[in-house]
Amino acid sequence: MEWMISANNKMYDHISAFDEFSCIDWRQKANYQVGDIVYIYATKPSQRVMFKTEVEKVNIGSNEIIDDKKYWINIDEYEKSLEGKYVRLKLLDRVDSEALTLERLKEHGLKGAPQGPIKIREAQLSQYIADNFNDYYSEGVFNDIEENDIYEGHIRTITVNKYERSSIARKKCVEKYGYNCTVCEMNFKDVYGDLGKNFIHVHHIVPLQLIGREYKVNYEQDLTPVCPNCHAMLHKKKDGNYLSIAELKRLLTRNTIT
Template sequence: MNWIITSNSNIFKTYEAFKKLGYVDWRQKVKLKIGDIVYIYCTRPLKKVIFKTIVDKINMKFEDTVDDREFWVDKEKYIKFKKEQYCRLRLLQNVDTEKLQLNMLIQNGLKSAPQCAIRINEKLSRYIDESFKECYENFEKKVKIRSCEREVISIPASGTIDLIYKYRIHAHPNINKNYPYKKALYYTFREKNGWMKKLFSLKKIINLNPHNINEINDINLDCETKKRLCGYINDRSNSFKFSHDGEYKFYILGENLDLPKAVSLPKQNNHAYFTIKEMYSGKDVVERSNKEIIMDEECSNMQDNNFSEGKMISIRVNKYERSLKARKKCLEHYGYRCYVCEFDFEKFYGSIGKEIIEVHHKKALHQIKENYVVNPINDLIPVCSNCHTIIHSRIPIFEIEELKSIIKLKNIKNYRKYKIIQQVD
């Protein structure tokens, strides 16, 4: 069953609560059931549905709820509502789209602006759900591309290739230094003589000890995936074996794309990276040097306080080297929160947002056009993709403090508007 409830930002900071906790304990005014979907309509000035939640608990007493008084603007109501029953609403998705504004909701079945919890009809429920899906599909495409460092990673797997094709699973010992894979949009696996025939999307990565198969029951996987995983482990244990005694990293692969023509990368025993265009080039053999790996090793041999980058190198286009070690030092110092707007991907999106952030060069490399020693603390700064886009939307680019001042001024103006509206109401 699907519902709409209302949220007033002058009483409770719903956004901040979801951002920190991932759920809210809400006054239960209607007969909800566990598993019901509840959409939260934010009143003035937004007047739109923003949050999609699911009911995890019902009929809770106040003493069983989370201490969320920090999010209550009206402290008197926090005390007043202690005698009420509560339900727990876990955040599934949040969007900000014109499609979920009040006028659009009314056009699709809502009678009027919701004043309390109401059960919604099938037409409106379908419209809201499709609007959420559309927004998230567009968002996931952008995040997926931005969060991946390479288009295609090619992994040697001649010994287990039949198992990979059969179960769509790949595994290696969970030792990062031996398997320094970068995030990629697609995975391909090399057969004997380096032949690559398929591209796989990646659904999930899990850590598991294959010598203790019962651990699978503790992992949040659907039945079909668990069946594939058990089959892979059993078949590999009887053939290629799991030589490492400890934990393995398992790559749960999605559907595969058959390449129109097999491509070969002979005489290379480690992983390599390609573009999608190269995989569809129609060539029998592609060459790939270890340039990137050597560059990383050179960086690791540098002194901790010297990070050289910006030198122009020739691949197929002119590309400016960026030191991964400098990026790491920058993030160790500042963390993964946007320095401009303070947005934190992991806190907002959960585990899928972990360690997602962009690093902005205060000195643009294309303007320097020469090799220089970068200071990770003074020259680099972590920013979210939105702020990064705005920074580069102007020539000359926005300075960090300049953009922070603009956001601060905007928030002050909005606060004054809300106060005026509150007084009018």
């Protein structure tokens, strides 16, 4: 069974809680079963589905729940929440995409913003949400690529490593560093006008294949914005090794001057 529930980020910091615990204990207001998929709709100002979770445990007592008090913005609501049973929701994926806004979801079968838990019964809505949780092309901020891309004629299949492909991490990266390429300093808006506005790739400084599954990506230290050309060169080996940002900068400068 698939569900949708709503989350108020003025009441509780869901992103930080998921970052620390990888799950949240939620007031159990529906007949959830272990293995159910629960999508979390973030209310204003986001007004979009942002989290995909799986029910890991049901009927949890308040004495067994995760101690997440520090993430409650409204302490009165935290105190009120310590009643009844809870369900443990394990984070599977998260995105920040215009495709999953309330208006777009209503175009694909959602009746309105969820006020309480609702079952997703419409096949069209279920498929649309599932399709858009693969957010590789979300918001014009492309994720990293792996070197085993497959080309067959004009068809390109891109294998995306899911250690950290969250559009939230990518969005934080460009909010921190901007849309200029770290290597060549190109900005797509300067070159292409509005067409290139807010477009950039995001590169994993440590190659994805070298990152263990338990590694938590730090968007400030591990991610950097780069243009597609420089991104491709960062994924091309020279003498058996990948170039660092600094090394590629030096190579670019040397060849530009000569």
